[in-house]
Amino acid sequence: MATGHEHTVKAFDQDISQLRALISQMGGLAEQAIHDAMKALSRGDTALAKEVRKKDKQIDAIEAELEKLIVRVIALRAPMADDLREVIAALKIAAVIERIGDYAKNIAKRVPMIHTEGEDRIEAISILPAMAQLASDMVHDVLDAFSARDAEAAARICERDNALDDFYDSIFRTLVTFMVENPRTVSQVAHLLFVAKNLERIGDHATNVAEMVYFAATGRYLADETATG
Amino acid sequence: MTDAPHKMTARDVSVFYGEKQAVKNVSIDIDMDRVTAFIGPSGCGKSTFLRTLNRMNDTIGNARVEGQITLDGEDIYSSGMDVVQLRARVGMVFQKPNPFPKSIFENVAYGPRIHGLANSKADLEEIVARSLRRAGLWEEVKDRLNDSGTALSGGQQQRLCIARAIAVDPEVILMDEPASALDPIATAKIEELIHELRGRYAIVIVTHNMQQAARVSQRTAFFHLGNLVEYGDTDNIFTAPREERTKDYITGRYG
Numbered sequence: 001m002a003t004g005h006e007h008t009v010k011a012f013d014q015d016i017s018q019l020r021a022l023i024s025q026m027g028g029l030a031e032q033a034i035h036d037a038m039k040a041l042s043r044g045d046t047a048l049a050k051e052v053r054k055k056d057k058q059i060d061a062i063e064a065e066l067e068k069l070i071v072r073v074i075a076l077r078a079p080m081a082d083d084l085r086e087v088i089a090a091l092k093i094a095a096v097i098e099r100i101g102d103y104a105k106n107i108a109k110r111v112p113m114i115h116t117e118g119e120d121r122i123e124a125i126s127i128l129p130a131m132a133q134l135a136s137d138m139v140h141d142v143l144d145a146f147s148a149r150d151a152e153a154a155a156r157i158c159e160r161d162n163a164l165d166d167f168y169d170s171i172f173r174t175l176v177t178f179m180v181e182n183p184r185t186v187s188q189v190a191h192l193l194f195v196a197k198n199l200e201r202i203g204d205h206a207t208n209v210a211e212m213v214y215f216a217a218t219g220r221y222l223a224d225e226t227a228t229g
Numbered sequence: 230m231t232d233a234p235h236k237m238t239a240r241d242v243s244v245f246y247g248e249k250q251a252v253k254n255v256s257i258d259i260d261m262d263r264v265t266a267f268i269g270p271s272g273c274g275k276s277t278f279l280r281t282l283n284r285m286n287d288t289i290g291n292a293r294v295e296g297q298i299t300l301d302g303e304d305i306y307s308s309g310m311d312v313v314q315l316r317a318r319v320g321m322v323f324q325k326p327n328p329f330p331k332s333i334f335e336n337v338a339y340g341p342r343i344h345g346l347a348n349s350k351a352d353l354e355e356i357v358a359r360s361l362r363r364a365g366l367w368e369e370v371k372d373r374l375n376d377s378g379t380a381l382s383g384g385q386q387q388r389l390c391i392a393r394a395i396a397v398d399p400e401v402i403l404m405d406e407p408a409s410a411l412d413p414i415a416t417a418k419i420e421e422l423i424h425e426l427r428g429r430y431a432i433v434i435v436t437h438n439m440q441q442a443a444r445v446s447q448r449t450a451f452f453h454l455g456n457l458v459e460y461g462d463t464d465n466i467f468t469a470p471r472e473e474r475t476k477d478y479i480t481g482r483y484g
Contacts, residue, residue: 005482012481078440080467080479219469 328378384415
């Protein structure tokens with residue numbers, strides 16, 4: 001949707017590129033946080049888990065910076081049409097990425113509770129990384145779609161959310177079965193259930209971002225499009 | 230939008246200044262109960278087109294208008310049309326406030342008097358007071374109606390000109406950049422006034438201030454190089470315009 005045309009006021013273009021850069025930086029950090037949290041979980045690496053929790057502050061800081069930038073852009077440039085939609089989308093996307101970062105942090109927080117001293121490794125952990133991969137791919141691709149103003153790519157990401165939901169349902173059943181068979185692990189596996197739920201929520205958020213990207217690029221609501229056709 | 234017949238219609242209207250074509254085959258409908266904004270870069274033909282709606286272009290020697298413009302279904306360029314009467318029905322407010330060098334009262338009373346709208350002095354006073362009230366100026370000038378209109382501030386002068394236009398009971402009011410020479414507060418008063426006048430008159434406003442067009446109008450027409458590029462609901466024009474050229478203009482990418 002981004003026309004190659006530049007704004008007559010060059011500083012406006014600089015603001016917009018800075019805004020895009022901050023979003024993609026923030027998204028990169030969130031994606032990394034999911035990877036690291038899952039790595040820490042699989043390996044029982046509590047040091048890495050701690051690192052993830054610490055790094056979440058960077059995501060929060062970028063969100064604050066973005067908010068300031070966007071308030072300034074609205075006040076100074078009075079953006080219109082696709083510019084306005086993009087700025088508003090960026091504001092909302094920043095808040096969603098911050099939430100995604102929180103979910104990753106929450107996964108990291110559970111690592112020490114799942115890997116307790118003297119306990120055997122919980123087998124069930126092995127089924128989570130594939131789901132995490134799917135969720136973080138959605139985050140990655142939706143931010144690519146934002147950078148490229150690609151409405152079609154955004155629409156395709158929404159479709160993937162169903163796969164993630166199916167994944168969650170199946171993991172839920174698996175974990176419950178595991179708890180029944182291994183009553184000693186109930187407390188740890190309950191944490192794994194939350195991990196799965198967090199991943200499922202990350203997918204929901206990525207879907208929300210995709211809807212915003214679609215609106216920013218086209219000016220139309222994805223829900224309306226899919227409902228009518 | 231509405232089933233009511235259009236207040237004014239333009240069909241294939243072109244305007245030439247000598248050889249130069251300033252407006253190219255513009256067709257548009259103007260409705261009651263709503264404010265229509267014309268936007269576009271300088272020289273796009275929006276003001277020229279606005280002036281065709283009450284035949285102000287007649288006063289420009291080499292201007293020639295083609296196509297058809299109707300007011301309540303009647304061709305305003307037909308030979309039977311009384312131009313003075315037309316301009317009473319389709320009033321105009323200009324960019325620079327241009328009160329007569331007369332008293333505030335006389336500025337407003339002049340039109341009704343020459344059009345014979347008042348039967349008595351009391352009648353005329355009533356029309357003047359009502360017009361000034363509608364123009365949002367009454368409270369500020371009621372105690373000094375005999376002061377010169379030119380002694381008022383710019384914003385007050387512009388509202389006086391609006392009162393003057395209203396006094397002859399028009400059906401359509403054309404405004405050509407009515408607030409561009411005013412400070413932000415006087416501008417806000419004019420915008421509020423436009424909002425209040427809506428419903429009583431069909432209002433057409435030409436403005437370079439995009440935010441103003443977005444704030445005061447319900448329909449927006451974007452002109453470029455004499456063409457009407459896009460005409461639609463103001464909400465859509467400023468959030469999701471259909472045409473690339475409209476978007477480039479309103480987002481400040483116009484080269």
